[in-house]
Amino acid sequence: MTMANAFGADDFGRLSTMEQEMIARRERVLGPAYRLFYERPLHFVRGEGVWLYDAEGQAYLDAYNNVASVGHGNPAVLEAIGRQAATLNTHTRYLHEGILTYAEALTATFPSELSQVMFTCTGSEANDLAVRIARAYTGGTGIIVTSHAYHGVTSTVAEFSPSLGANVDLGFHVRTVSPPNPNLPLSEIEASFARDVEAAIADLKRHGIKPAMLIVDTIFSSDGVIADPPGFLRAAVDAIRKAGGIFVADEVQPGFGRTGEALWGFLRHGIVPDLVTVGKPMGNGYPMAGLIAQPHIIAEFGRNARYFNTFGGNPVAAAAGQAVLAVIQDQNLVANARSVGAYLKAALETYVGSSPLIASVRGAGLFLGVDVEEDGKPSAIAAARIVNGLRERHVLISASGPAANVLKIRPPLVFSRANADRFMEAFDATLKAIMQKD
Known part of the structure; x- marks a missing residue:
């Protein structure tokens, strides 16, 4: 489990009563080996296309789950x-x-x-x-x-x-x-x-x-x-x-x-x-x-x-x-992965050199990795802040790599340029918020 997906006791109090009860039930019934994503775990009840919806009806842009490759609920x-x-x-x-x-x-x-x-x-x-x-x-x-x-x-x-x-x-x-x-x-x-x-x-x-x-x-x-x-x-x-x-x-x-x-x-x-x-x-x-x-x-x-x-x-x-x-x-989804992936990659590459946190971007199609560094060194902490910052802005990704510092972006193949623009809005806002705190 990477730091981006860590959930600990300090985060428990930030959850609703219903979420706290569900986590307690989960631990009691499923045992200790299962892990939850994000500092504030999510409770999804429905999916459609590139979107996942929580119990309150809030939509989250899914840029991570490749299981539903042709869209949730296709x-x-x-x-x-x-x-x-x-x-x-x-x-x-x-x-x-x-x-x-x-x-x-x-x-x-x-x-x-x-x-x-x-x-x-x-x-x-x-x-x-x-x-x-x-x-x-x-x-x-x-x-x-x-x-x-x-x-x-x-x-x-x-x-x-x-x-x-x-x-x-x-x-x-x-x-x-x-x-x-x-x-x-x-x-x-x-x-x-x-x-x-x-x-x-x-x-x-x-x-x-x-x-x-x-x-x-x-x-x-x-x-x-x-x-x-x-x-x-x-x-x-x-x-x-x-x-x-x-x-x-x-x-x-x-x-x-x-x-x-x-x-x-x-x-x-x-x-x-x-x-x-x-x-x-x-x-x-x-x-x-x-x-x-x-x-x-x-x-x-x-x-x-x-x-x-x-x-x-x-x-x-x-x-x-x-x-x-x-x-x-x-639906020509291989071509869509190529064109939308290239579009998203190019947008992310503009942060290399302009953001002190983004060191490099690589990948192919709709499978991208973004190296996150602080002071020239891989930073799992900064990557976790970006992953969880995006989660708070209703966009889902994860992190991987030996140092847990590589943002893992892997949306369904039906991801569009408009979805990529929404992703970049949240990405930009997240980076700005992190830098302001620093």
Whole structure:
């Protein structure tokens, strides 16, 4: 949990009686592991498009939640879910046209090498399945990730999700590498990242561990949003394959058009992964995820293991996924992410040099990261003040990165230029208020 999302006892008295009662009930019923966003938690009761509404009817501009990628309460997705749920909902062990139609439509958006899909309910499950397949294909167990990566919460996947914190131990078979330095030119960043991966491979082998896979979130969101320069992943992918391992592209956050150039973030790097994992925006809130594979990678696993998921890929999930793909395509949301994202990024870049808090802006499409610094050093405190200041002005973002100082801006794909203007009004007012207090 970053400071931007911290909520403590000092903030309790600032809440309404109803909110205090709900927090007490939450702690009593849900236990201590759950966390709330913002210094003053929010109680939402409705969502529509890019807006979330609290119990008093106040609207909040959602510039953070990528699960509802085609908008909260999207009518086309809701209609498809309701129609199919009222007709039939079983599982993938019966023949069903809708499941096959969706699988064909989904795989058609990938390079031809990636032609088979296995459905799950969550991204965590998809990454867990990727580990099983990688081990079956390579005969190895070693996993390489970036040093602040997040890939999920199952027992297996938590072992290679260092962003969960120091109290969640990494596996003995896991090695971390520093995230790429976005300030280097392409040739240098590509070579540097590949050298780090090669060093991790060598260390695994030195300890008798055969490499199985390199897995990265292709927007490096938890590492602080690193999108550029395109192509820097190629040499690292070559290195893991040369060592007998495979490359897994985690597209749970950058996938489904968010980067504004294509549906999938890995395409910006000119590579074809061995496995791709997807989730979150796949069903616009309906719990669905999956793994897309090159057939020869999953052949050994399929021969020796029976895979089944009661809910993953069921007819309702397939209907939701088909509707999401149709909305993205029919409303040209990839192009919208590109144009509105560039517009918002350009507006944010005007604060670099003109504001003592904003050091740099980076990202692709509607996935932007803003470095916040004080006196030339990363500042989680200042980032938290901006995140919570925006919350008070009814705009929602979060923060990420190893130093928790990177503003994470990731709105639904239906975000418009007018929404971006509203965001910038609140952003400007927040920065001015912070500087006045200082």
